[in-house]
Amino acid sequence: MGSPTPHEVSDELRRVVERWHQLPLDHALSRMPSVRALVQSLADRVAEARGHDAEPVPDLGPATVTDQLSVMVFDLFRARPDADPRVVADELADLRRSL
Incomplete structure (x- = not known):
């Protein structure tokens, strides 16, 4: 079974991840709140879709935040x-532009 993530979303997610990996650590750290906010927003939508209470996504640092983002995008779809x-592609594009 293939990925449930639509192609346009996968493309934008890839761009975000590539951009993130190009950032100097100090800049990445300064952008963590915006990335984590999108991760949490996606996680909240997944919880709602599954009929669960929203729970905070743990902060695992800048080395794993794009993995968390990727998982939440996959889980949402x-x-x-x-x-x-x-909507999701636009959110990812906005995030990428803010990096």
């Missing part, structure tokens, strides 16, 4: 196949 890919 697994839990909500009807989620609008344009």
